[in-house]
Amino acid sequence: MVGKKSGKALRDEGLERTDNNMELSSWPQIPAINQKNYYTDYLKRDDQNLAFRLQNEEARTKMTKKAKDHDRALAMAKTETAEGEGEADGDAHMEDAEETPAEMAGSKVIVIHMGSQNLRIGLASDALPKTLPMVIARKAATNESEDHDEPKPKRFKHDDGSEMEPEKAFGSEWSSHFNRMSADLKVHMRQNKRRMLPNSKEMVVNYNRRTVPEIISEHNDPMRAEWTELSNPPPEYIVGQPALRVPDSSKPRYKLYWPIQNGWCNEKDYTSKRSLFLDISLIVEDAIKNQLRLTSKKDWTQYSCVFVIPDLYDKSYVTQVLDMLMREFAFARVCFIQESLAATFGAGFTSACVVDIGAQKTSICCVEEGMCIENSRVNLKYGGQDVTETFVKMMLHDHFPYADINLRRRHDFLLAEELKKNICTMNEASVSPQVFDFHLRVAGQDTRKYTFKAFDEVHLAPMGVFEPAIFDNSNKITGRRTLIDRSVDIYDGSPNDPTSAAQSEILTAMAPPLPSHGKTNGESHSAAPEVQATPSRPQPPNALSKVQDLEGTPRSSVAGSPGPENTGTPQAGGTNTPAATPAAAQPPRPPAVEDRDDIMPVFGLDNAILTSIAHAARSDEKKMRDFIGGIMVVGGGSLTSGFHLFLEERLQALRPGFSKEIMIGTPPRDLDPQVVVWKGASIFGKLSGTNDSWIGRLEYDRLGPRLMAYKCMWAY
Numbered sequence: 001m002v003g004k005k006s007g008k009a010l011r012d013e014g015l016e017r018t019d020n021n022m023e024l025s026s027w028p029q030i031p032a033i034n035q036k037n038y039y040t041d042y043l044k045r046d047d048q049n050l051a052f053r054l055q056n057e058e059a060r061t062k063m064t065k066k067a068k069d070h071d072r073a074l075a076m077a078k079t080e081t082a083e084g085e086g087e088a089d090g091d092a093h094m095e096d097a098e099e100t101p102a103e104m105a106g107s108k109v110i111v112i113h114m115g116s117q118n119l120r121i122g123l124a125s126d127a128l129p130k131t132l133p134m135v136i137a138r139k140a141a142t143n144e145s146e147d148h149d150e151p152k153p154k155r156f157k158h159d160d161g162s163e164m165e166p167e168k169a170f171g172s173e174w175s176s177h178f179n180r181m182s183a184d185l186k187v188h189m190r191q192n193k194r195r196m197l198p199n200s201k202e203m204v205v206n207y208n209r210r211t212v213p214e215i216i217s218e219h220n221d222p223m224r225a226e227w228t229e230l231s232n233p234p235p236e237y238i239v240g241q242p243a244l245r246v247p248d249s250s251k252p253r254y255k256l257y258w259p260i261q262n263g264w265c266n267e268k269d270y271t272s273k274r275s276l277f278l279d280i281s282l283i284v285e286d287a288i289k290n291q292l293r294l295t296s297k298k299d300w301t302q303y304s305c306v307f308v309i310p311d312l313y314d315k316s317y318v319t320q321v322l323d324m325l326m327r328e329f330a331f332a333r334v335c336f337i338q339e340s341l342a343a344t345f346g347a348g349f350t351s352a353c354v355v356d357i358g359a360q361k362t363s364i365c366c367v368e369e370g371m372c373i374e375n376s377r378v379n380l381k382y383g384g385q386d387v388t389e390t391f392v393k394m395m396l397h398d399h400f401p402y403a404d405i406n407l408r409r410r411h412d413f414l415l416a417e418e419l420k421k422n423i424c425t426m427n428e429a430s431v432s433p434q435v436f437d438f439h440l441r442v443a444g445q446d447t448r449k450y451t452f453k454a455f456d457e458v459h460l461a462p463m464g465v466f467e468p469a470i471f472d473n474s475n476k477i478t479g480r481r482t483l484i485d486r487s488v489d490i491y492d493g494s495p496n497d498p499t500s501a502a503q504s505e506i507l508t509a510m511a512p513p514l515p516s517h518g519k520t521n522g523e524s525h526s527a528a529p530e531v532q533a534t535p536s537r538p539q540p541p542n543a544l545s546k547v548q549d550l551e552g553t554p555r556s557s558v559a560g561s562p563g564p565e566n567t568g569t570p571q572a573g574g575t576n577t578p579a580a581t582p583a584a585a586q587p588p589r590p591p592a593v594e595d596r597d598d599i600m601p602v603f604g605l606d607n608a609i610l611t612s613i614a615h616a617a618r619s620d621e622k623k624m625r626d627f628i629g630g631i632m633v634v635g636g637g638s639l640t641s642g643f644h645l646f647l648e649e650r651l652q653a654l655r656p657g658f659s660k661e662i663m664i665g666t667p668p669r670d671l672d673p674q675v676v677v678w679k680g681a682s683i684f685g686k687l688s689g690t691n692d693s694w695i696g697r698l699e700y701d702r703l704g705p706r707l708m709a710y711k712c713m714w715a716y
Ligand SMILES: Nc1ncnc2c1ncn2[C@@H]1O[C@H](COP(=O)(O)OP(=O)(O)OP(=O)(O)O)[C@@H](O)[C@H]1O
Pocket: 114, 115, 116, 117, 118, 119, 262, 263, 357, 358, 359, 360, 361, 362, 383, 384, 385, 388, 417, 420, 421, 422, 635, 636, 637, 638, 639, 640, 641, 674
């Protein structure tokens, strides 16, 4: 328009051109892009991605090598035939050539499975892992029992210092819960026509009251315990089994730290994330050096590492572990595998509902065709250690003669674990007053031999997994998220840790009321406290009703415990959001249950399994039957005798329509249920050709934890 005006008009407007008609710049001017025809394939092709490129390069190198090997083998075969030196078989040579590197691969892969109580570690080529306590003893002013209830548990004393009756030591609520469980068992046993003396409990209590220990001098005790001797100067820390064997009264004192607790990082006993991960790395490093005999850290660069993570993992934990394995341990490659997937690998199943009962956590997940079904994942915060604690409590309640037992003392913890493993049973036929004995071995003291009687405690303690309110759940979420922040989306800042509809449903049922949303969510939250008091009884809301719909029969009560009561429990709707808020009053949205850190995931095992399966099957009856008929129980907590049969009966009672299908399986080949996960991870580590999830050094150095998005078989 300017060009069309006359020179005069321009002069009038003061816009007359006064320059020398030259362009302002000699730089070429780029016309603006036409947005209509705009196209880019930036980050849309695999070859633009370093992770894929490196993978392809590796595959190409392998192919070339294989082709070369093949040619060489053929050439050799020809030469040998020509020379007439026996019948050369090209294929046989090929097999040899392939087998050797496969074996080598297994022997250069370190497989690590960290648990709340045990670390399992070994080379992928090993048949079984080494198992050691996941603990570190650090020099400290006091030991852990001195920090709590010493010298005698306070719970056995009134405020004025006078002795308290054992029946009252754990509070009236706990006591009445125990008595109710005891009475329920009695009824159930009578229904099953089991003979029982009416005064069994009194007999046990009277016997235990009377017994006194027999003293055996240390040199007369052939089984005396070996205690860890401190070197001079005493070490700063001791890890693994020797840590558990440091006498409580050692000089200087040592305090035990368990960096993994309840399947999470232990944020309760540590003061910083740095010290927490330092302890994890010290324990793992010591295990690699002393158990795997890889003493020189320099050689670790030739090793790869398979690391087992929980099904419902915390992203920040995985990122931190990856950093530790890559930077500190300098492994050549690292890959992660989820626990339940590893369990199916270990057992050789393609599909199963995996129930892993560990020391402090129980996880459930349905696996189908080699993939975890994300919405079926459940993680509950109890396990074998809760059974141990509860067993000791029940025994103390019934006048256990060694009333001074304190599980924070190392020798008492080891003793209690031993007693539980040997005595506890889920087999109802074994419930009768019986005499047991044990030797109390304390460093520097004479051995004491105790005799005691036990009755239903041996059965009711492990039954706690179905009635977890009997466990002490008070401190399990203490400190959560105080040291390690929740992972958030880098774009919108929303939490992005993995979630599962089954877990959300359970959390919704357990959720205590939110102070500010108590009214609007009144229906859901008013039911919650009742649920928390008797967690095994309530039926989880929607998923279970789906199972019932499939089955077409009403829900029945579980043997020994009443039927569902809380039909008014919140309806999670199988989604990740809590119960819907009425449209009228619209307060600010409460946080989703999985984003809340105040909910204790403690829920009866039988109902939790059914919730998981219902979310995996998603109303598909065939799938439902497949999963319910393929429940595989692993983990140390499942080793209680009679556990499988008992669980089967509980599930049958809850779902009579499926009673023929319900089957609880054990891992095949007599594999120890405690090592199945490790075994599966080791098999995964040997799949050199098909495993795309290895994270290599070069790509990690360039891309860091962002790589996880490309390297995980699951959505990261
Ligand atoms: N024979 C047995 N009978 C009963 N319980 C047993 C037996 N053997 C081991 N346990 C229990 O198994 C638990 C340890 O199991 P496991 O090693 O699978 O746990 P973890 O992997 O260390 O813990 P988590 O899975 O909770 O992180 C302990 O509580 C132990 O008492």
